[in-house]
Amino acid sequence: MTTCRIAVVPDGPLLLRGASIVVDDEGNEHRVRRPVVAVCVCGFTQRAPWCDGTHKVAANARSDA
Amino acid sequence: MAASGGHSRSPLPQPRGRLSAELIDAIKDARTSLTGVTPDSEEDLQLSLWTLYELHYRGFRGIDDGLEWAPGLLAARAQLEADFEVRLRTMTDALTNETADAATTVDRLIAITAHDDGEPSLATYLQREATRTQYQDFLRQRSLYHLKESDPHAWALPRLTGGPKVALAELLYDEYGAGLPIRLHSELFARALAAAGLDCSYGAYVDQASAETLAVNNAMSLFGLHRRLLGASMGHLAAFEMTSSFPCRRFAMGAERLGFGNDVAAYFDEHVEADAVHEQIAARDISQELVRMEPDLAEGIAFGAAACVVLDAAANRALMTSWAAEDDAKPTAI
Numbered sequence: 001m002t003t004c005r006i007a008v009v010p011d012g013p014l015l016l017r018g019a020s021i022v023v024d025d026e027g028n029e030h031r032v033r034r035p036v037v038a039v040c041v042c043g044f045t046q047r048a049p050w051c052d053g054t055h056k057v058a059a060n061a062r063s064d065a
Numbered sequence: 066m067a068a069s070g071g072h073s074r075s076p077l078p079q080p081r082g083r084l085s086a087e088l089i090d091a092i093k094d095a096r097t098s099l100t101g102v103t104p105d106s107e108e109d110l111q112l113s114l115w116t117l118y119e120l121h122y123r124g125f126r127g128i129d130d131g132l133e134w135a136p137g138l139l140a141a142r143a144q145l146e147a148d149f150e151v152r153l154r155t156m157t158d159a160l161t162n163e164t165a166d167a168a169t170t171v172d173r174l175i176a177i178t179a180h181d182d183g184e185p186s187l188a189t190y191l192q193r194e195a196t197r198t199q200y201q202d203f204l205r206q207r208s209l210y211h212l213k214e215s216d217p218h219a220w221a222l223p224r225l226t227g228g229p230k231v232a233l234a235e236l237l238y239d240e241y242g243a244g245l246p247i248r249l250h251s252e253l254f255a256r257a258l259a260a261a262g263l264d265c266s267y268g269a270y271v272d273q274a275s276a277e278t279l280a281v282n283n284a285m286s287l288f289g290l291h292r293r294l295l296g297a298s299m300g301h302l303a304a305f306e307m308t309s310s311f312p313c314r315r316f317a318m319g320a321e322r323l324g325f326g327n328d329v330a331a332y333f334d335e336h337v338e339a340d341a342v343h344e345q346i347a348a349r350d351i352s353q354e355l356v357r358m359e360p361d362l363a364e365g366i367a368f369g370a371a372a373c374v375v376l377d378a379a380a381n382r383a384l385m386t387s388w389a390a391e392d393d394a395k396p397t398a399i
Contacts, residue, residue, distance in 0.1 A: 009345050034239050038342045046314075051341040053310035056175075 011059055013038035013051035024049045074126045075119055075268020082109025088116055088141070095129050098137030102144045110145060111279035115271070117142040118286040122213060123267065146287055153284060157371035161364070170353040170366065174300070177370045178307045187381040188312035191319035199388055200323055203316075204261055205270040206278045206384060210285070211254035212267050215240040217282075218302045220289035225351075227358065229299070232350035236302075236343050253332045260326030275387075277380040284372050296365020297372065299355060303347040304370035308377070309340035 007015040016022070016037050022030045030049055038051035045052045077093065080086035084104040091099060104110035119125065120133040132138060160177055167173035191200060215237055222233055242248035255265040264270070274282075288298035317333035356363045 009349070012345060013341065015342065015345055034339065034342070035235060035243055036239070036342050036346065038338075038345060047338060050338050052314065052337050053341045053344070 009038075012055055013040055013042075015039075022049050073267055074123045075271060077125050077128070078112060078116060078268075078271045080109075081112045082106050084109050085112045085116065088113050088138075091138075092116070092120075092125065092128055092132060095132065096137075097132065097135035099141050102141045104145070106276075108276040108279075110148070111276045111283060114142065114145045114149060114283045115274075115279045115286075117145070118283060118290070119268075121286070121290060122216060146291075149280075149283060150287065153287075153372050153376075154368065156375050157368055160371040160374065161367045164367065164371075170356045170363065171348050173367055174303050174307060174348050174352060174370055177367065177374055178304050180374050182378045184378060184382055185385060186312075186315075187385060188315035190385065192315035192322070193319070195319060195323070195388075197323050197325075200319060200325070201261055201263060202273075202387070203384060204258055204263060204329075205273050206275065206380065208254065208258060208263075208265075208270050209268075209274050209278055209282050212251050212265075214250040214254060217285035217289040218298060221295055221298045221302075224292050224295050225355070228354045229351045229358070232346050232354070233299075233302075236346045236351075239339060239343070250335075253328070253335060256328040257332035260328035261320075275380065275383045277376070277383040281376045281380050284376055288369055288372075294365060294369070296355070296362035297369030299347070299351050299362075300366035300369030300371075301373045302369075303344070303352045303366070304373035305377075306340050306344040306347045308374070310337050310344070313337050313340065 002018055004016060004018040007017075009015060016032070016039060017035070019032050019037065022032060022037070022039060024030065039049050040047075040051045040055075042055040042058050044054040044058045046054065077089055078085070080089050082105045084099075084102065087099055087101075091097070104113060117138060120138070124130050124133065160180055164173045164176040167176050187203070191203060195203070218233070219237055222230065222237070225233060238244075240250050242250070242252070246252065258265040285298075285301060288294045288301055313333040313336040317330040317337070320329035320333065352366050356366065
């Protein structure tokens with residue numbers, strides 16, 4: 001069995017290496033098409049399940065509040 | 066596809082001053098020494114430097130490959146580089162100094178790339194307002210880099226060891242198609258150019274490239290070709306990736322609004338997700354790890370990142386300014 005390695009980025013996404021499918025909260029399967037993928041954990045991405053960098057704006061909004 | 070095969074090399078550019086005129090003549094005649102190395106404008110300097118650097122990438126159509134290592138041309142390059150590097154350090158001093166207290170390398174990179182020069186955003190303009198012709202201007206400027214996408218940063222690979230080497234190889238593997246020639250990012254950009262009705266052959270638009278666009282490209286080559294600037298090269302890469310996802314989303318929306326072929330939006334769309342990954346790899350696994358292993362590289366990384374931010378902003382400003390000048394020149398509708 002191949003290994004899937006998950007790296008947690010502080011205030012950022014999860015970086016997955018070795019994954020082939022990511023299942024979202026509605027049960028939809030998303031095929032992994034690149035060697036490393038970033039999975040959104042902040043919930044603000046417009047490309048779920050993938051990170052699109054929006055966490056940076058969310059973090060700024062929080063620090064401005 | 067015209068981006069490879071017979072058009073894989075750039076044509077020699079048209080001169081833009083005394084130095085570039087002499088240099089281009091020398092290259093055509095395979096002469097390896099110049100009578101003097103004094104540019105008569107910024108544009109003349111940047112074009113000359115770009116031409117000398119291109120000898121290290123693919124060279125020029127019909128030109129002897131041996132000129133890459135001609136001592137006279139290397140000496141001219143060194144002189145121009147020294148001038149350019151001094152000015153780059155002056156341009157980036159404020160940004161590197163004001164971020165020097167950041168707790169970690171990643172924090173410093175975030176602070177450098179969050180710098181806002183207060184200029185109107187090129188990405189927002191292209192998304193909402195630009196005409197087709199203006200969007201094509203933008204693609205022409207970007208073609209200088211994107212048709213050799215990642216090549217300048219690849220020079221760093223043999224100079225790295227351990228984790229940062231593995232991380233750069235991982236990032237480059239994605240940039241270079243992840244095993245599929247059709248996914249090579251430079252090929253994706255060639256298809257985007259074709260879909261926008263533009264020439265996708267390598268170097269086709271060097272004569273339209275602004276001095277600022279040439280400077281963006283020259284900085285990457287300067288950092289890539291000098292081992293002593295390894296930190297700057299990797300800092301540049303990190304800043305480039307960290308400032309890419311958001312604008313790419315807007316560039317893709319602009320391409321869709323203007324009704325260009327799908328390959329234009331697809332190119333930028335690919336970079337929204339890809340660069341959200343690459344920015345983490347470049348900032349953490351390459352730059353931060355590099356500083357942990359070799360603390361002396363910290364200032365170089367900040368310098369490269371700041372150079373990326375300052376030069377990209379200047380190139381974007383030059384493009385916006387050229388469009389504003391066109392608007393001013395139009396007769397006012399009554």
